[in-house]
Amino acid sequence: MTGEKPGDRGARPDDASGSAGRVEIDTPAVADGPELYRITRDSGVLDVNSPYAYLLWCRDFASTSLVARSHDGVVGFVTGYVRPDAVDTLVVWQIGVDAALRGHGVAGRLLERLFGTASRDGIRYLETTITADNSASINLFAALARDHGAPLEVSELFPSELFPDSHVGEDLYRIGPLAPEGATVPDALVGSAP
Numbered sequence: 001m002t003g004e005k006p007g008d009r010g011a012r013p014d015d016a017s018g019s020a021g022r023v024e025i026d027t028p029a030v031a032d033g034p035e036l037y038r039i040t041r042d043s044g045v046l047d048v049n050s051p052y053a054y055l056l057w058c059r060d061f062a063s064t065s066l067v068a069r070s071h072d073g074v075v076g077f078v079t080g081y082v083r084p085d086a087v088d089t090l091v092v093w094q095i096g097v098d099a100a101l102r103g104h105g106v107a108g109r110l111l112e113r114l115f116g117t118a119s120r121d122g123i124r125y126l127e128t129t130i131t132a133d134n135s136a137s138i139n140l141f142a143a144l145a146r147d148h149g150a151p152l153e154v155s156e157l158f159p160s161e162l163f164p165d166s167h168v169g170e171d172l173y174r175i176g177p178l179a180p181e182g183a184t185v186p187d188a189l190v191g192s193a194p
C-alpha cells in the first residue's frame with residue numbers, strides 16, 4: 001500500500017452521503033472486477049494489478065472483500081483474504097475510495113463491515129502492509145484499532161530491496177486481538193491505541 005496524493009482529504013460529514021448520494025456496502029460480484037481495477041488505477045498510489053487479478057478476486061475472495069456502491073456504481077472497495085497458515089488472521093490486501101468520496105467515512109465502514117463479518121468466522125487479527133509515506137492508510141488502520149481498543153503492532157515485512165523496481169518498503173500493521181462483533185470493549189481501552 002503506497003502513499004496518498006496530497007490534497008486527497010475532503011470534508012467529513014457524519015455519514016457517507018456526498019456527491020454520489022447514499023453509499024451502501026455490498027459483497028463484490030465478478031462484474032465489479034473492472035471497477036476495482038479502475039479505482040486502483042485512478043488512485044495513483046495503489047499498486048495496480050492486472051484486470052484479470054481483480055476478476056479472480058471478486059470470484060474467489062468475495063466473502064472476504066467488499067464494495068461500496070452509490071447510484072453511480074462502485075465508489076470504493078476493500079479486498080482481503082484469510083491467511084492459510086493463520087486462520088484467525090484476515091489480511092487486507094487493498095482498500096481504495098474514489099477521490100470525490102474520500103473523507104466521508106466510506107473506508108472506515110468497509111473495514112468495520114469486513115471485520116464484523118470475519119469475526120463471526122473466528123477472525124481476531126487484521127493485518128495489512130503500508131508504506132511509511134501513506135498517512136491516510138496509517139490513520140485509517142490506527143482508527144480501527146483505536147475504535148476497538150485493540151493493540152496495533154508495526155514491524156518491517158517487505159524491505160525495499162525485495163522489490164525489483166523503485167517500490168519503497170512495506171511495513172506490517174497487525175491489529176488484535178479484536179473482540180468479536182457485539183462484544184463490549186472495556187472503557188479503559190477505548191482510545192488507548194495509537
Ligand SMILES: CC(C)(COP(=O)(O)OP(=O)(O)OC[C@H]1O[C@@H](n2cnc3c(N)ncnc32)[C@H](O)[C@@H]1OP(=O)(O)O)[C@@H](O)C(=O)NCCC(=O)NCCS
Pocket residue numbers: 001002003004008009043045046093094095096097098101102103104105106107108109134135136137139140141143
Ligand atoms: C486511504 C483511503 C482508503 C481512506 O478512505 P476514506 O473513505 O477517505 O477514509 P475515512 O473517511 O473512512 O477515514 C477513516 C479514518 O482514516 C483517517 N483518514 C482517512 N484519510 C486520511 C487522510 N488523507 N489524512 C489523514 N487521515 C485520514 C480519517 O481521519 C479517519 O480516522 P478518524 O476516525 O480518526 O477520523 C483513501 O484515502 C484512498 O482511497 N486513498 C488512496 C488509496 C490508498 O492509499 N489506499 C490505502 C493503501 S492500500
